[in-house]
Amino acid sequence: MDTAATLNLAIRNTYAKIEKVGEGTYASVFLAKNVKTGQKVAIKKIKVVSNANGMDMTAIREVKFLAELKHCNVIQMLDVFSSGSANPSLNLVLEFLDTNLEALIKDRDLIFTSADIKSWMAMLCRGLEYCHRHWCLHRDLKPNNLLISPEGELKIADFGLARECGDPGARMTHQVITRWYRPPELLLGARSYSTAVDMWSVGCIFAELMLRTPYLPGESDADQLTTIFKALGTPSEKDWPQHKSLPDSVQFEQYPRQPLGYLFSAASPEALDFLAKCLLYDPLKRLGANEALHHPYMKTGPAPTPFKLLPRHPTKANNKEERGDGEQSSWHPLLSDSTEKDKARKNAEAGGKKRKLEESEIEERKRIARKLAFET
Numbered sequence: 516m517d518t519a520a521t522l523n524l525a526i527r528n529t530y531a532k533i534e535k536v537g538e539g540t541y542a543s544v545f546l547a548k549n550v551k552t553g554q555k556v557a558i559k560k561i562k563v564v565s566n567a568n569g570m571d572m573t574a575i576r577e578v579k580f581l582a583e584l585k586h587c588n589v590i591q592m593l594d595v596f597s598s599g600s601a602n603p604s605l606n607l608v609l610e611f612l613d614t615n616l617e618a619l620i621k622d623r624d625l626i627f628t629s630a631d632i633k634s635w636m637a638m639l640c641r642g643l644e645y646c647h648r649h650w651c652l653h654r655d656l657k658p659n660n661l662l663i664s665p666e667g668e669l670k671i672a673d674f675g676l677a678r679e680c681g682d683p684g685a686r687m688t689h690q691v692i693t694r695w696y697r698p699p700e701l702l703l704g705a706r707s708y709s710t711a712v713d714m715w716s717v718g719c720i721f722a723e724l725m726l727r728t729p730y731l732p733g734e735s736d737a738d739q740l741t742t743i744f745k746a747l748g749t750p751s752e753k754d755w756p757q758h759k760s761l762p763d764s765v766q767f768e769q770y771p772r773q774p775l776g777y778l779f780s781a782a783s784p785e786a787l788d789f790l791a792k793c794l795l796y797d798p799l800k801r802l803g804a805n806e807a808l809h810h811p812y813m814k815t816g817p818a819p820t821p822f823k824l825l826p827r828h829p830t831k832a833n834n835k836e837e838r839g840d841g842e843q844s845s846w847h848p849l850l851s852d853s854t855e856k857d858k859a860r861k862n863a864e865a866g867g868k869k870r871k872l873e874e875s876e877i878e879e880r881k882r883i884a885r886k887l888a889f890e891t
């Protein structure tokens with residue numbers, strides 16, 4: 516056995532798989548343990564499909580970016596090894612993260628205050644600003660790919676579609692980003708695009724955190740643009756001067772622009788401005804990740820909730836062993852903008868029971884559902 520193979524085997528033998536915890540588009544994710552230290556890790560096993568040029572680029576790209584990126588809001592890769600000879604796989608050893616933002620959004624026991632939402636948004640923008648500063652486009656931002664650590668820290672994960680973005684003239688595929696989070700320039704077939712594509716997804720995620728349901732859920736690629744235009748109005752020449760020259764541009768049906776405050780009635784003026792700037796049609800005018808960090812939304816009250824105090828699934832929050840720090844979560848009234856919501860959240864967390872929705876909350880959800888279905 517040569518040195519590389521011996522080293523690979525040594526790394527592989529350091530980890531013992533426990534159970535499967537996730538299945539993605541092209542990978543299986545397992546909970547595993549470092550047999551020497553007892554540390555819980557995740558192993559993302561990616562089947563390597565060979566093509567004419569050698570190895571599949573998806574797996575290689577993910578390893579390349581994760582090896583380079585080191586930031587508290589980006590998932591950390593601890594090791595990498597290969598397995599299987601007939602059906603080779605690349606195994607990425609990652610820090611183990613409890614849950615993801617999609618699961619938190621769907622957990623109806625949890626109440627999000629605007630301070631909580633700001634905290635997730637700030638962590639997302641910090642992680643993304645770091646990626647963009649290091650010439651990395653993520654190209655698949657969505658709640659399911661934003662993992663949450665046992666301490667509550669948000670980490671950008673799943674760099675399977677990422678690529679470098681240094682060269683402004685480079686031609687890239689437009690078949691990236693999950694449909695509901697995909698920006699209009701990609702839907703119109705743009706082949707050269709930039710960091711603004713990720714910021715559109717950030718806007719969709721922000722909207723989803725406020726609505727607790729996806730904001731622009733197109734039913735097909737063709738329907739996605741219509742869904743966007745119905746929500747934000749069909750773009751004019753002035754809104755987005757270059758859009759008519761994009762490959763798939765056609766004559767679109769005209770929908771009027773509705774003020775965002777109509778749907779996001781509880782959002783502050785700063786939050787609405789932040790959302791509007793992430794969802795600008797013209798990618799050149801859209802908010803950048805660095806600008807997002809300095810936007811008034813991030814600087815005006817309420818202050819973001821410290822990540823250790825963010826809402827989390829009740830069973831895990833109350834399990835000392837799971838949290839690993841032997842410390843119970845405590846809510847600080849000054850860190851939240853709503854005492855009533857906090858009370859309800861505390862009750863939900865303490866009991867671990869399903870919280871019954873108040874009549875007014877049911878009405879509010881119905882109102883949002885009606886508006887999202889674009890009914891009058």
Ligand SMILES: Nc1ncnc2c1ncn2[C@@H]1O[C@H](COP(=O)(O)OP(=O)(O)O)[C@@H](O)[C@H]1O
Binds near residue numbers: 544590610
């Ligand atoms: N480090 C991790 N810790 C815990 N679960 C993880 C981790 N990485 C991924 N998962 C789980 O596996 C799922 C798929 O992982 P992901 O990296 O998104 O793969 P894919 O590229 O196939 O979508 C995630 O949505 C998540 O539920």
Ligand SMILES: [Mg+2]
Binds near residue numbers: 539540659
């Ligand atoms: Mg994924």
